[in-house]
Amino acid sequence: MAATTPFDGLLQDDWLAKFTRLSSLLLEDDALPPWLARAYYCTLLAGALPPSALPDEAATKPYQDAIRKFLAVTGMPNTSNLPDATDAVTRAAQHLAPIGNLSPFGHNAPFPYAAPFSLADVRATLANVPATPEALSKLLVASPVARGVIALWHSAALLGDFMGYYIKTAPVETYASARVWNAIGGNPMGVTGPYYGSWAYPPAVPVADPGSASPVTLVLRRKRSAL
Amino acid sequence: MSTRPKYDVVIAGAGFVGSILANKLGQAGIKVLLLDYGDTLYFDPKTGADQRQPLIDRVFASTSHIPNAAYWNEGYPGPQMPYEDNLRPYYRGPAYEDPNSKLPKFQSTYAKVIGGTTWHWLGTSLRYVPSTFRERTLYGRGADWPLTYQDLESWYWEAEKEIGVSGDDASANLLTPRYGRPYPMPPIVQSYSDKRMAERLAGMTFEGMPVRVDPTPQARNSVPYQDRPPCAGSVNCIPLCPIQAKYDATVHLKRALNPALDPANREGSVPAELIKRAAITKLEVDGSGKVTKLWYRRVGDAKDVAVEGKEFVLAIHAIEIPRILLNSQRESGGLAKTSGLVGCHLMDHNIVIAYGLADEPLYPFRGPLSTSGIESLRDGWFRRDRGAFRVEIENIGTQWAENSPFGQLNALLAKGLYGKSLERQLAWDVGRQVQIDGLIEPEGQKDSTVTLSDDLEPGTGVPLPKISYKIDDYTLAGRVAFEKFSTQMLRALGCDDVQIVADLKGAGHLMGTCRMGTNPRLSVTDGFGRTHDHPNLWLTGSALFPTVDAANPTLTIAAMTLRTADHLVRQFQHH
Ligand SMILES: Cc1cc2nc3c(=O)[nH]c(=O)nc-3n(C[C@H](O)[C@H](O)[C@H](O)COP(=O)(O)OP(=O)(O)OC[C@H]3O[C@@H](n4cnc5c(N)ncnc54)[C@H](O)[C@@H]3O)c2cc1C
Ligand code: SF4
Numbered sequence: 001m002a003a004t005t006p007f008d009g010l011l012q013d014d015w016l017a018k019f020t021r022l023s024s025l026l027l028e029d030d031a032l033p034p035w036l037a038r039a040y041y042c043t044l045l046a047g048a049l050p051p052s053a054l055p056d057e058a059a060t061k062p063y064q065d066a067i068r069k070f071l072a073v074t075g076m077p078n079t080s081n082l083p084d085a086t087d088a089v090t091r092a093a094q095h096l097a098p099i100g101n102l103s104p105f106g107h108n109a110p111f112p113y114a115a116p117f118s119l120a121d122v123r124a125t126l127a128n129v130p131a132t133p134e135a136l137s138k139l140l141v142a143s144p145v146a147r148g149v150i151a152l153w154h155s156a157a158l159l160g161d162f163m164g165y166y167i168k169t170a171p172v173e174t175y176a177s178a179r180v181w182n183a184i185g186g187n188p189m190g191v192t193g194p195y196y197g198s199w200a201y202p203p204a205v206p207v208a209d210p211g212s213a214s215p216v217t218l219v220l221r222r223k224r225s226a227l
Numbered sequence: 228m229s230t231r232p233k234y235d236v237v238i239a240g241a242g243f244v245g246s247i248l249a250n251k252l253g254q255a256g257i258k259v260l261l262l263d264y265g266d267t268l269y270f271d272p273k274t275g276a277d278q279r280q281p282l283i284d285r286v287f288a289s290t291s292h293i294p295n296a297a298y299w300n301e302g303y304p305g306p307q308m309p310y311e312d313n314l315r316p317y318y319r320g321p322a323y324e325d326p327n328s329k330l331p332k333f334q335s336t337y338a339k340v341i342g343g344t345t346w347h348w349l350g351t352s353l354r355y356v357p358s359t360f361r362e363r364t365l366y367g368r369g370a371d372w373p374l375t376y377q378d379l380e381s382w383y384w385e386a387e388k389e390i391g392v393s394g395d396d397a398s399a400n401l402l403t404p405r406y407g408r409p410y411p412m413p414p415i416v417q418s419y420s421d422k423r424m425a426e427r428l429a430g431m432t433f434e435g436m437p438v439r440v441d442p443t444p445q446a447r448n449s450v451p452y453q454d455r456p457p458c459a460g461s462v463n464c465i466p467l468c469p470i471q472a473k474y475d476a477t478v479h480l481k482r483a484l485n486p487a488l489d490p491a492n493r494e495g496s497v498p499a500e501l502i503k504r505a506a507i508t509k510l511e512v513d514g515s516g517k518v519t520k521l522w523y524r525r526v527g528d529a530k531d532v533a534v535e536g537k538e539f540v541l542a543i544h545a546i547e548i549p550r551i552l553l554n555s556q557r558e559s560g561g562l563a564k565t566s567g568l569v570g571c572h573l574m575d576h577n578i579v580i581a582y583g584l585a586d587e588p589l590y591p592f593r594g595p596l597s598t599s600g601i602e603s604l605r606d607g608w609f610r611r612d613r614g615a616f617r618v619e620i621e622n623i624g625t626q627w628a629e630n631s632p633f634g635q636l637n638a639l640l641a642k643g644l645y646g647k648s649l650e651r652q653l654a655w656d657v658g659r660q661v662q663i664d665g666l667i668e669p670e671g672q673k674d675s676t677v678t679l680s681d682d683l684e685p686g687t688g689v690p691l692p693k694i695s696y697k698i699d700d701y702t703l704a705g706r707v708a709f710e711k712f713s714t715q716m717l718r719a720l721g722c723d724d725v726q727i728v729a730d731l732k733g734a735g736h737l738m739g740t741c742r743m744g745t746n747p748r749l750s751v752t753d754g755f756g757r758t759h760d761h762p763n764l765w766l767t768g769s770a771l772f773p774t775v776d777a778a779n780p781t782l783t784i785a786a787m788t789l790r791t792a793d794h795l796v797r798q799f800q801h802h
Contacts, residue, residue, distance in 0.1 A: 026645045026646065027645070027646060028645070028646030028647050080284055080285075080288050081288040136645060137643035137644075137645065138643065140640055140641075140643045140644075140645055141641065141642070141643040147637075147640045147641070150640060150645060150649070151636065151637070151640065154636055155633055155636065157290070159633055159636070159637050161637070163629065163630045163633075163634045163637070164630050164633035164634045164635075164636055164637030164638075165290070165291065165630060165633070166289075166290040166291060166633070167290060168290070169287070169288050169289070169290055172284055172287035172288045175287040179650075180632050180633070180636055180653065181592065183649075183650040183653050183654055184591075184592060184632055184653060184654050184657045184658060185590055185592075185593075185654065185658065186462070186590075186591065186592025186593055186632075186657075187460055187461065187462050187592060187593055188462075189292065189461070189462045189463045189592070189623075190283065190286050190287065190461060190462070190463035190467070190469060191461060191469075192459050192461050192469050192470055193458075193459035193460030193461040193462065193593075193594075194459065194460060195459060195460070196416070196449070196457040196458060196459060196460070197416040197460075198459075198460050198593065198594070199416070199418045199419060199460050199593040199594025199595075199598070199622065200416045200417065200418060200419055200422065200594075201419060202419055202588070202590050203590055203593070206588065207588045207590075207651075207654040207655055207658040208588075208651075208655065209655055210648065210651040210652050210655055
């Protein structure tokens with residue numbers, strides 16, 4: 001058992017399939033792009049590594065190699081944000097520096113630098129994907145892994161508990177695909193925008209109070225009654 | 228035997244001021260040497276072609292969308308500066324070192340990279356109102372400037388053309404007379420939310436003053452300008468404009484290093500030389516008070532090197548300028564010391580954030596981070612009693628206050644929402660966000676200081692700046708007024724629950740630390756930035772400002788820099 005494979009054998013296609021299945025349920029979308037699933041799954045696993053797993057370059061390399069191999073089919077094996085020992089160490093040092101444990105708003109909450117779940121938690125969550133909507137909702141409330149899965153698709157990053165600050169970004173190639181921007185009708189920050197002046201108009205799909213009938217339904221209803 | 232120095236002008240710092248100055252002096256045939264901490268240009272000096280793609284990559288990989296996300300102070304030998312909540316790599320003093328300290332922190336920083344802080348500035352380019360230059364006389368506050376709005380007016384116009392400002396002549400003219408001189412580009416189109424706000428706030432007044440939502444004059448292209456494209460709405464001006472629709476100092480640095488790239492290139496122009504990875508450590512002065520040498524430490528091999536010149540300019544921004552002055556001839560109290568004011572009067576525009584949820588969708592996260600502001604409350608007799616404020620209206624919802632949209636996403640996930648209902652709720656919660664930031668005008672305090680700490684900076688051996696920052700009563704009174712105003716404004720937009728962030732934030736504006744004036748006992752430099760004590764030593768930028776308005780400083784810095792460049796050119800032509 002001792003010398004296990006990197007990521008405890010979770011970086012395999014059969015586990016990816018389970019990840020994709022859970023993702024589809026959580027996003028209510030059966031047509032998830034496989035290359036994104038692959039990239040986000042790597043990020044989930046990399047986020048679950050405690051910084052102690054990456055004390056130096058030598059310890060980091062097997063993890064990086066495994067991810068490179070796994071990502072090769074996606075065209076992003078050399079992405080700039082693979083697991084990185086120096087990254088884990090410097091971030092930990094910065095946030096734990098005497099005065100560094102203050103959030104940008106002066107709350108005394110520690111700035112998180114590792115995801116609040118382990119590889120074992122990932123394994124347990126993916127092994128038991130629930131079937132009913134109620135169970136899914138419960139799972140989300142209970143499981144940081146499940147929240148991590150949906151956060152990855154929405155923000156191309158794992159989010160910390162404190163105000164949702166990023167704690168681990170997915171390969172940069174996925175940045176523009178984060179679903180949150182589409183959901184709110186916004187432009188992914190930093191992705192060259194649509195065109196000059198686009199911001200003067202409301203977006204193509206207006207938003208509405210989820211508690212009331214959406215404007216789109218109202219329009220359809222009006223059309224129908226006109227017929 | 229004295230040899231003639233190789234350089235006419237030695238400029239420490241290839242940031243905003245250094246680049247503009249080097250360009251203008253080089254165009255007049257003056258031989259310039261630039262030195263900077265940074266090591267990468269991100270453009271091809273031969274062709275001028277932009278090369279910022281690696282920076283975009285870093286923004287996408289960054290775990291935090293903060294100003295320094297892309298830059299990391301690379302080249303600089305000290306620690307990186309990726310998180311604004313940990314300022315210790317920059318500053319020392321109890322506020323930064325003692326976790327239990329209740330002292331206010333100076334929260335603004337600067338970029339230690341070639342091109343300087345305009346890489347990640349927002350681009351807001353307002354003029355100061357005329358009364359700011361005579362604030363002591365008119366309102367009994369601060370100190371009068373050694374120059375007036377009239378002295379600077381034509382330079383303001385030149386500066387607007389140099390850096391490319393898009394602005395609305397009519398509304399700007401109400402506060403800052405333009406004498407018929409137009410902005411070089413039409414105003415940036417106001418965002419949907421700005422327009423809704425303007426409609427809903429129509430007719431509103433505050434303390435008898437009109438509340439107008441005006442397009443902000445900004446160094447951001449509304450039409451193609453200087454071979455740079457119009458803004459496309461990439462919502463990323465801080466930390467990095469991916470298409471350089473927003474001005475940054477590389478525009479002028481390219482021209483300085485390769486005058487042929489200057490569209491107004493003149494015959495006889497000479498290129499500036501640039502020494503990269505050069506940490507300025509101190510200046511050397513002869514018996515007559517003239518500066519003879521500037522010392523820097525090479526970052527690569529830690530070797531100390533001196534350069535000679537006729538004139539010396541410190542363009543290293545308002546914390547580093549006093550730091551280097553104090554570190555020169557340290558045994559005898561530093562340079563430019565007659566007034567005893569080097570490092571005093573450290574100011575920022577402290578920011579108060581107010582936010583809430585409007586009763587209709589306003590669609591944030593589209594367009595530049597801010598397209599409009601409320602400038603109409605920036606001047607009046609109230610400035611005898613309290614600081615003025617300007618209001619920056621955000622186009623990115625409550626990103627600063629609440630890490631929107633990720634803060635909201637996180638909260639909804641914790642409640643167990645997923646799928647389409649998650650998306651709908653998120654859209655409704657984020658889509659109605661309003662955030663306004665009040666930039667409050669401070670009054671400089673003598674005991675708000677930059678001095679030298681006992682800790683040496685890793686790699687350069689220069690003492691780190693020790694900051695003792697005061698938030699003055701004038702600011703606090705201005706803050707009370709802004710809180711009253713913001714509550715009134717957000718209520719008018721249908722926000723039931725108006726939130727005001729308790730902590731004051733930094734605006735990124737480092738100001739006041741070497742104030743200029745006519746009296747050498749009360750000021751460090753004259754109106755051109757020449758130190759009273761050393762005839763060939765020039766200081767620059769917002770360090771010189773005796774008062775600072777409620778408006779962002781950089782257009783005024785640009786105007787002053789162009790005026791000083793012109794003055795220096797005349798001086799060289801004379802001799
Ligand atoms: C987040 C943010 C947003 C901002 N937005 C706005 C805005 O919207 N409007 C506005 O008016 N202003 C804004 N500002 C302020 C603006 O960026 C500065 O006023 C401006 O850049 C100052 O120009 P400078 O040349 O004096 O300094 P810089 O541009 O910072 O240049 C200084 C240069 O000196 C170098 N340097 C410093 N010390 C040393 C040393 N010891 N040795 C060697 N090199 C050194 C640095 O590497 C740098 O290149 C903003 C600032 C920040 C931080
Ligand atoms: S909105 Fe985008 S394109 Fe426009 S200036 Fe800002 S970053 Fe550049």
